Amino acid sequence: MKLNLISGSLIVAAATVAAHPARTNQSEYEYIVVGSGAGGGTVASELARKGHSVFLIEAGGDQGLHPEQQVPGLSFASWGVYEGNSWNFYINHYRNQTQARRDSKYVYRLTDGSTYYGLDPPPGAEPLGTLYPRGATLGGSTQVNALNWAKPSDNDWDWIANYTSDESWGAEAMEKYSIALENCLYCAANDTDRRRGFIYSNRNNVTYVTGRPNVAQFMSDAALEVENITIRDNNHLTELLQRDIQSKEYSYTEGIYQLVISMNETRRRSGSRNHIIDTINAGFPLTISPFSLATRVLFNKDGDDVVAHGVEYLKGEALYAGDSRYDPAQSGELKTVTATREVIVAGGAINTPQILKLSGIGPREELENLGIEVIVDSPTVGKYLQDHPEGVVRMNSSVPLGGDPMDNCRPDLGTEDPCLIQWNTTGTGPYGEGAAPLLMRYRTSTSENEDPDVWIWGFGGLDVRGFYPGAATPPPAPRTYSFSMLRTQTLGDEAIGAVTLRSANPRDVPNVDFDWFPGEAGDKELTALVETSDLLYRIFDRATEPVAPMTRVQPAEGVQDIRQNMMDESYGHHAGCSCRMGTGGVQTHCIDPQLRVNGVKGLRVVDASAFPRILSAFPQYPIYMLGLKAADMISAAASNSSRSY
Numbered sequence: 187m188k189l190n191l192i193s194g195s196l197i198v199a200a201a202t203v204a205a206h207p208a209r210t211n212q213s214e215y216e217y218i219v220v221g222s223g224a225g226g227g228t229v230a231s232e233l234a235r236k237g238h239s240v241f242l243i244e245a246g247g248d249q250g251l252h253p254e255q256q257v258p259g260l261s262f263a264s265w266g267v268y269e270g271n272s273w274n275f276y277i278n279h280y281r282n283q284t285q286a287r288r289d290s291k292y293v294y295r296l297t298d299g300s301t302y303y304g305l306d307p308p309p310g311a312e313p314l315g316t317l318y319p320r321g322a323t324l325g326g327s328t329q330v331n332a333l334n335w336a337k338p339s340d341n342d343w344d345w346i347a348n349y350t351s352d353e354s355w356g357a358e359a360m361e362k363y364s365i366a367l368e369n370c371l372y373c374a375a376n377d378t379d380r381r382r383g384f385i386y387s388n389r390n391n392v393t394y395v396t397g398r399p400n401v402a403q404f405m406s407d408a409a410l411e412v413e414n415i416t417i418r419d420n421n422h423l424t425e426l427l428q429r430d431i432q433s434k435e436y437s438y439t440e441g442i443y444q445l446v447i448s449m450n451e452t453r454r455r456s457g458s459r460n461h462i463i464d465t466i467n468a469g470f471p472l473t474i475s476p477f478s479l480a481t482r483v484l485f486n487k488d489g490d491d492v493v494a495h496g497v498e499y500l501k502g503e504a505l506y507a508g509d510s511r512y513d514p515a516q517s518g519e520l521k522t523v524t525a526t527r528e529v530i531v532a533g534g535a536i537n538t539p540q541i542l543k544l545s546g547i548g549p550r551e552e553l554e555n556l557g558i559e560v561i562v563d564s565p566t567v568g569k570y571l572q573d574h575p576e577g578v579v580r581m582n583s584s585v586p587l588g589g590d591p592m593d594n595c596r597p598d599l600g601t602e603d604p605c606l607i608q609w610n611t612t613g614t615g616p617y618g619e620g621a622a623p624l625l626m627r628y629r630t631s632t633s634e635n636e637d638p639d640v641w642i643w644g645f646g647g648l649d650v651r652g653f654y655p656g657a658a659t660p661p662p663a664p665r666t667y668s669f670s671m672l673r674t675q676t677l678g679d680e681a682i683g684a685v686t687l688r689s690a691n692p693r694d695v696p697n698v699d700f701d702w703f704p705g706e707a708g709d710k711e712l713t714a715l716v717e718t719s720d721l722l723y724r725i726f727d728r729a730t731e732p733v734a735p736m737t738r739v740q741p742a743e744g745v746q747d748i749r750q751n752m753m754d755e756s757y758g759h760h761a762g763c764s765c766r767m768g769t770g771g772v773q774t775h776c777i778d779p780q781l782r783v784n785g786v787k788g789l790r791v792v793d794a795s796a797f798p799r800i801l802s803a804f805p806q807y808p809i810y811m812l813g814l815k816a817a818d819m820i821s822a823a824a825s826n827s828s829r830s831y
């Protein structure tokens with residue numbers, strides 16, 4: 187095994203990337219990783235911790251110590267309010283534009299350059315699609331997400347093991363990665379298997395639910411509808427809410443719970459960014475190249491083999507068209523870097539297929555039409571794109587719900603904000619609270635096994651309905667309950683979504699078409715959303731004064747066809763599966779179960795794209811686990827040969 191002897195690679199030890207760029211001009215590393223999110227950040231850190239030299243290419247910079255990324259209570263703002271954190275894509279939920287534009291969040295560009303979203307665009311408006319943000323910063327989407335933390339069901343991993351005929355993806359074999367990942371701060375100190383990892387998990391202060399009578403009453407009504415349990419008093423409600431949804435006992439049980447959130451003791455976001463910085467600070471040979479947009483993978487011929495040997499990238503800030511600061515005139519500096527072992531692409535479910543296609547790996551016709559030289563005709567790259575379509579139910583109460591802990595905050599991150607001061611100095615208060623305080627698990631008639639197949643989460647007093655321009659600063663909605671719901675048992679081979687190139691320009695965004703709810707499998711997803719809406723309506727029907735009578739906001743009063751409304755108004759942000767693993771080779775799968783890109787050597791994909799079906803309600807947990815497994819597989823392969831393929 188080749189140890190970390192490349193000169194200069196051990197010198198790197200920077201507290202923050204922007205302030206201290208890597209003090210080396212080295213241009214050769216064992217591994218190059220593109221993208222520092224849940225997948226890329228993890229595999230890069232773990233390979234470095236195993237002694238390998240790693241060069242991590244990230245389009246964005248590091249803002250991990252800034253409150254805009256650290257404050258859990260403002261996570262909704264992290265992707266959309268501050269520049270340099272994320273990229274905005276405009277996607278189509280359906281290729282059928284009549285259906286796609288039934289989304290009230292569908293965005294148009296107006297002739298004066300501004301945007302409009304809604305159902306009545308003025309004449310001449312150019313249709314863009316529905317807003318779909320992705321993190322573009324050190325740590326990727328884990329630095330802008332809502333911190334919700336959910337271990338997948340064993341059945342989900344076993345499904346992949348069955349699909350790939352590879353037991354190493356089964357729940358039993360994957361458990362060691364969960365142990366290596368999780369550091370559960372609310373678990374007992376002697377629960378050692380859950381207190382070892384590098385991502386901290388924590389829970390909201392339950393008094394923010396139980397201390398609000400109208401909200402506590404809703405959760406009590408929910409306990410009765412979902413579990414047939416009559417809540418006796420606040421202590422009883424507290425006890426039920428604090429059952430650990432991540433434990434074996436409760437993760438398979440319908441009921442009311444608290445969401446778990448990826449944040450640490452002082453209630454700062456815990457994500458892939460901290461793991462990267464900790465890895466560098468501990469002296470492992472990881473070098474970050476921030477503000478670097480990978481444009482393509484470079485290949486060599488080795489006999490009959492085509493071997494990935496490096497990456498070409500543009501150095502510069504905001505070079506991608508998804509960036510709100512994008513300026514086509516700023517073209518950056520073209521650079522290359524060489525990998526002596528492997529290149530790992532981890533740009534996320536939209537960018538990974540784009541990078542592969544720009545590198546010549548993709549459907550022949552699509553590449554040739556754009557003048558891209560075909561390295562491998564790989565028909566499924568970008569295909570089978572999936573998501574969790576999240577249905578929405580919003581209800582208005584007759585009175586403000588009251589007791590909102592955010593009421594006294596001034597969420598502008600200014601020095602006058604009492605909530606910011608409290609969070610900063612004591613690690614407590616409303617800013618230390620994660621996104622969705624109200625959680626239910628529910629099993630619909632469509633569940634393919636014994637698992638509750640649906641997650642329902644929501645808010646009392648915050649109006650959440652998906653992504654649209656301005657959604658990062660939701661207006662106060664003191665009377666509104668808003669709930670999102672999704673089915674975890676997503677599509678597999680039935681998925682027909684795709685990421686396709688718009689142009690051969692690596693700075694351009696691709697087309698993203700989800701084509702939700704296809705065929706019989708899609709029909710089940712829709713049925714699950716409709717049944718879950720019915721559950722929520724049964725809970726709201728129990729409301730008494732002063733909140734009653736309740737009025738329907740979404741689906742609106744009088745909407746008869748709930749199913750159509752779910753098709754129109756659902757939103758998503760868990761894209762995956764666009765370079766899915768499986769057996770059968772290049773005709774049917776983008777990568778094999780070792781995550782190696784079919785048709786070439788020395789190239790892997792380690793991010794949400796790799797799954798043949800999205801795992802869990804909240805995908806970050808399993809993507810981190812995938813990154814840990816990938817580091818083991820890649821390092822084991824390295825010990826066999828001077829090059830690992």
Ligand SMILES: Cc1cc2nc3c(=O)[nH]c(=O)nc-3n(C[C@H](O)[C@H](O)[C@H](O)COP(=O)(O)OP(=O)(O)OC[C@H]3O[C@@H](n4cnc5c(N)ncnc54)[C@H](O)[C@@H]3O)c2cc1C
Pocket residue numbers: 220221222223224225226243244245246265319320321322323324325326327328330331332333334335336478479480481532533534535537538541759760761792793794795803804805806807809
């Ligand atoms: C607003 C929002 C809320 C979410 N909420 C939750 C939640 O509560 N819980 C949960 O589990 N999941 C949530 N998710 C989803 C979760 O964060 C993602 O599924 C996960 O981070 C994906 O991991 P990844 O490694 O595939 O990609 P990402 O984490 O997206 O990382 C990809 C990285 O690659 C970089 N990159 C892309 N292309 C290039 C290129 N060409 N050159 C250089 N760098 C490149 C990007 O800048 C980015 O940093 C949310 C996502 C969003 C956007």
Ligand SMILES: *[C@@H]1O[C@H](CO)[C@@H](O)[C@H](O)[C@H]1NC(C)=O
Pocket residue numbers: 209210211
């Ligand atoms: C790296 O290269 C830059 C310019 O290319 C130069 O200014 C710098 O001194 C070099 N650093 C080292 C450590 O060689």
Ligand SMILES: *[C@@H]1O[C@H](CO)[C@@H](O)[C@H](O)[C@H]1NC(C)=O
Pocket residue numbers: 282283284285
């Ligand atoms: C497109 O969507 C509309 C609205 O849902 C539907 O009425 C129409 O049948 C669809 N067209 C096709 C070709 O499926």
Ligand SMILES: *[C@@H]1O[C@H](CO)[C@@H](O)[C@H](O)[C@H]1NC(C)=O
Pocket residue numbers: 345348349
């Ligand atoms: C396992 O895979 C086979 C073949 O794809 C499929 O027929 C079977 O239903 C799967 N079993 C489970 C439990 O998913």
Ligand SMILES: *[C@@H]1O[C@H](CO)[C@@H](O)[C@H](O)[C@H]1NC(C)=O
Pocket residue numbers: 374376377378
């Ligand atoms: C942890 O300690 C508690 C009580 O102190 C005990 O009941 C429990 O069994 C212990 N758990 C483990 C995993 O040792």
Ligand SMILES: *[C@@H]1O[C@H](CO)[C@@H](O)[C@H](O)[C@H]1NC(C)=O
Pocket residue numbers: 391392393394397614615
């Ligand atoms: C939870 O919030 C209450 C106020 O609602 C406060 O008294 C208590 O100290 C908080 N607990 C923790 C652990 O932060």
Ligand SMILES: *[C@@H]1O[C@H](CO)[C@@H](O)[C@H](O)[C@H]1NC(C)=O
Pocket residue numbers: 414
């Ligand atoms: C609900 O619980 C009550 C008693 O607590 C019981 O009588 C009833 O049968 C239960 N209903 C269902 C559907 O389980």
Ligand SMILES: *[C@@H]1O[C@H](CO)[C@@H](O)[C@H](O)[C@H]1NC(C)=O
Pocket residue numbers: 250251256450451452454455460
């Ligand atoms: C919590 O996270 C912050 C910000 O990343 C970090 O500075 C701090 O050291 C962490 N605290 C602990 C106890 O890990």
Ligand SMILES: *[C@@H]1O[C@H](CO)[C@@H](O)[C@H](O)[C@H]1NC(C)=O
Pocket residue numbers: 253606607610611
């Ligand atoms: C948090 O407190 C530290 C130490 O007092 C201070 O330097 C920093 O500016 C504060 N940050 C915010 C966002 O208030």
Ligand SMILES: *[C@@H]1O[C@H](CO)[C@@H](O)[C@H](O)[C@H]1NC(C)=O
Pocket residue numbers: 582663664665666737738739
């Ligand atoms: C819900 O209530 C708010 C007042 O809090 C009001 O502004 C809004 O119009 C109501 N929405 C509906 C659909 O009734």
Ligand SMILES: *[C@@H]1O[C@H](CO)[C@@H](O)[C@H](O)[C@H]1NC(C)=O
Pocket residue numbers: 819822823826
């Ligand atoms: C290493 O090589 C041996 C013998 O060729 C092979 O059986 C094994 O699968 C290889 N291991 C990896 C991780 O590639």
